[in-house]
Amino acid sequence: MPDLGLEVLFKGKNLARLLGGLWTALRISLLSVAISLPLGVLLGVLMTRNNRFVKALLQFYLNFIRIMPQMVLLFIVYFGSTRAFGWDISGEAASVIVFTLWGTAEMSDLVRGALISIPRHQYESAEALGMSKSQTSLYIIIPQAVRRLIPLSINLVTRMIKTTSLILMIGVVEVLKVSQQIIEANRMSSPNAAFGVYLSVFLLYFFACWPISLLAGRLEKKWS
Amino acid sequence: MDEVILSVKNLVKRFDDNTILNGISFDVRRGEVIVVLGPSGCGKSTLLRCLNALEPIQGGEIFLNGQAVDSAAKDLTGLRQQIGMVFQSYELFPHMSVLNNILIAPVQVQKRQREEVRAEALQLLERVGLREKQNSFPRELSGGQKQRVAIVRALCMHPEVLLLDEITAALDPEMVREVLDVVLNLAREGKTMLIVTHELSFARAIADRVLFIDGGKIVEQGKPADFFDHPQTERAKQFLRTFEYESVK
Amino acid sequence: MNWEFISKYLPLYEKAAWLTLKLGLLGIVLATLVGLLCAAVRYYRIPVLEGIVRIYIEISRNTPLLIQLFFIYYGLPKIGIRTDPASCGVAGLAFLGGSYMAEAFRSGLESVDPIQSETAYALGMSRSQALRFIILPQAAAVSVPAYMANVIFLLKETSVFSAVSLMDLMFTAKDLIGLYYKTTESLAMLVGFYLIILLPVSALGNVLERRLRYAGFGA
Numbered sequence: 001m002p003d004l005g006l007e008v009l010f011k012g013k014n015l016a017r018l019l020g021g022l023w024t025a026l027r028i029s030l031l032s033v034a035i036s037l038p039l040g041v042l043l044g045v046l047m048t049r050n051n052r053f054v055k056a057l058l059q060f061y062l063n064f065i066r067i068m069p070q071m072v073l074l075f076i077v078y079f080g081s082t083r084a085f086g087w088d089i090s091g092e093a094a095s096v097i098v099f100t101l102w103g104t105a106e107m108s109d110l111v112r113g114a115l116i117s118i119p120r121h122q123y124e125s126a127e128a129l130g131m132s133k134s135q136t137s138l139y140i141i142i143p144q145a146v147r148r149l150i151p152l153s154i155n156l157v158t159r160m161i162k163t164t165s166l167i168l169m170i171g172v173v174e175v176l177k178v179s180q181q182i183i184e185a186n187r188m189s190s191p192n193a194a195f196g197v198y199l200s201v202f203l204l205y206f207f208a209c210w211p212i213s214l215l216a217g218r219l220e221k222k223w224s
Numbered sequence: 225m226d227e228v229i230l231s232v233k234n235l236v237k238r239f240d241d242n243t244i245l246n247g248i249s250f251d252v253r254r255g256e257v258i259v260v261l262g263p264s265g266c267g268k269s270t271l272l273r274c275l276n277a278l279e280p281i282q283g284g285e286i287f288l289n290g291q292a293v294d295s296a297a298k299d300l301t302g303l304r305q306q307i308g309m310v311f312q313s314y315e316l317f318p319h320m321s322v323l324n325n326i327l328i329a330p331v332q333v334q335k336r337q338r339e340e341v342r343a344e345a346l347q348l349l350e351r352v353g354l355r356e357k358q359n360s361f362p363r364e365l366s367g368g369q370k371q372r373v374a375i376v377r378a379l380c381m382h383p384e385v386l387l388l389d390e391i392t393a394a395l396d397p398e399m400v401r402e403v404l405d406v407v408l409n410l411a412r413e414g415k416t417m418l419i420v421t422h423e424l425s426f427a428r429a430i431a432d433r434v435l436f437i438d439g440g441k442i443v444e445q446g447k448p449a450d451f452f453d454h455p456q457t458e459r460a461k462q463f464l465r466t467f468e469y470e471s472v473k
Numbered sequence: 474m475n476w477e478f479i480s481k482y483l484p485l486y487e488k489a490a491w492l493t494l495k496l497g498l499l500g501i502v503l504a505t506l507v508g509l510l511c512a513a514v515r516y517y518r519i520p521v522l523e524g525i526v527r528i529y530i531e532i533s534r535n536t537p538l539l540i541q542l543f544f545i546y547y548g549l550p551k552i553g554i555r556t557d558p559a560s561c562g563v564a565g566l567a568f569l570g571g572s573y574m575a576e577a578f579r580s581g582l583e584s585v586d587p588i589q590s591e592t593a594y595a596l597g598m599s600r601s602q603a604l605r606f607i608i609l610p611q612a613a614a615v616s617v618p619a620y621m622a623n624v625i626f627l628l629k630e631t632s633v634f635s636a637v638s639l640m641d642l643m644f645t646a647k648d649l650i651g652l653y654y655k656t657t658e659s660l661a662m663l664v665g666f667y668l669i670i671l672l673p674v675s676a677l678g679n680v681l682e683r684r685l686r687y688a689g690f691g692a
Contacts, residue, residue, distance in 0.1 A: 067625075067671050069632035071643055072663055079656050158535065165537035169636065169643075183547075191551075198548035202540050209535035278591050305597035315592040319610045328606055329596035381596060 040107020
């Protein structure tokens with residue numbers, strides 16, 4: 001059995017530290033999700049309204065956010081805001097801002113897509129039954145849109161969790177940082193620690209995202 | 225009109241435990257037009273799919289000109305070229321023009337000269353009134369037009385026998401006629417056909433013989449005049465009654 | 474805005490952009506091949522291989538590229554698999570992108586109604602003829618929008634390449650910010666170069682999608 005550097009995980013508090021690192025990343029993504037989802041719903045609904053100015057503004061926001069790599073957005077907020085406004089925001093705050101901006105853009109697009117995917121005659125037949133606009137929305141449109149939306153927004157959650165790995169690059173302590181520290185500290189006693197530690201990190205991310213993806217897939221199949 | 229070209233012997237078709245066809249036997253002679261009738265779900269369409277080896281069969285045999293037809297047949301593609309089939313949902317190839325829909329199989333499968341097939345295709349399109357649509361795409365056609373193209377596509381392969389599977393079931397009533405007229409003309413020319421349909425007056429006009437299937441078996445068969453006017457079995461009588469309405473005034 | 478600074482360091486960005494583009498495109502080509510292979514395995518339900526492909530797709534889609542790169546670059550050498558930064562980046566992109574491409578191709582293949590192939594068989598076509606003339610052209614048209622979205626996604630993902638010490642755009646920007654504190658200029662050039670790379674691809678995707686929708690087949 002070659003030395004895979006797995007034993008280092010069970011030394012001292014290393015495993016707990018790794019999990020703690022993952023928790024930091026998870027906390028950042030959950031916080032961003034919690035803000036993004038309602039904001040995204042709001043913007044998504046606004047985008048289906050016929051206000052030209054609002055539409056153009058949202059379109060610009062959406063397009064810019066979606067075409068830029070999240071790393072670039074992270075750099076802009078983390079480095080740029082210090083420079084432009086003299087704020088000294090923490091890496092954690094910068095990440096929450098960026099992931100919220102990004103998550104809101106993605107979510108609003110999902111909401112808009114779900115709303116316009118509902119065929120016209122659904123509105124028409126509801127009106128033909130004498131329903132008011134708000135009754136039509138409440139009983140006919142929203143329930144259908146929500147069914148389309150839920151699997152997609154669950155998928156968005158996994159994408160946000162995966163994206164939080166990027167915050168290593170601006171120095172927020174989380175999984176990768178912790179693993180580098182562990183590897184560094186055990187360089188002498190277990191030279192192969194890098195394999196075991198990075199494999200664990202890999203698996204930790206996988207087991208954080210996989211169940212959520214499975215859930216999304218199952219709901220999608222059930223409701224399509 | 226006595227040469228048997230298609231022969232079905234004791235055909236059995238099951239889906240899992242569900243027996244759809246249970247011992248179907250009949251012969252089709254050259255130039256004969258057979259109409260298959262029966263209640264929904266009696267296995268009429270499945271029968272046609274078996275004849276083209278689109279469904280594997282669990283018992284019995286099918287012979288086309290003496291050659292066995294089944295999904296493991298040696299020259300399956302060769303056999304299928306001799307059996308034309310038209311589907312209820314037209315199934316034109318959406319990414320090809322009308323003309324290419326018709327040419328693709330004769331040119332690629334039968335390796336015939338493109339120009340020769342093209343001339344024939346245009347002639348056939350002319351006869352079904354669609355020559356000017358040769359360069360249109362399927363999405364630009366009405367249902368009735370699509371179905372006429374599908375018939376031409378099948379004919380261009382020069383099949384020995386033509387299978388028509390509820391070809392007007394998806395059509396608006398006013399388009400049914402334009403399609404059925406094409407089929408009536410084919411019958412006049414002596415095309416051998418096996419037709420599944422719900423259009424009873426059409427069936428009566430075109431059929432040399434009617435097969436009535438129910439419960440996976442041929443319950444009754446005979447000349448259309450006999451079948452429609454003097455059905456022998458209770459089930460056939462019941463089936464024919466479902467097409468009649470009594471006045472409520 | 475310090476234009477002198479910009480013109481001085483523009484060539485550095487240009488070099489980095491070429492690196493990003495070169496490795497990105499190579500990774501995308503490989504991802505496309507992996508995707509085609511996996512889609513074929515799943516479409517034809519090839520035993521054993523299908524299971525392996527499924528596991529690969531789940532793993533690849535549920536882990537971040539950054540972590541994949543770290544594992545390949547720092548973890549694998551410990552069991553004797555060594556890669557230089559460039560091959561590591563390309564391999565990571567192919568590993569990540571392969572699963573996304575596979576799903577794009579598979580959804581295209583599955584969008585073609587089975588009765589279309591039956592129609593082809595009824596016309597006497599062999600399996601390979603039906604695939605070539607009937608299924609693939611329709612499947613390809615359906616796959617194009619998802620394919621283009623994946624291309625953009627993968628090009629964006631290259632932004633983590635600096636983690637394995639590749640001197641890409643992010644690396645250059647971070648370097649200049651750290652060295653000279655010319656944050657605004659460095660960030661502006663960073664954004665500018667990503668727009669130069671990504672906007673044309675995105676525009677191409679939109680054009681293709683519109684073409685296919687209108688010249689497309691509909692029902």
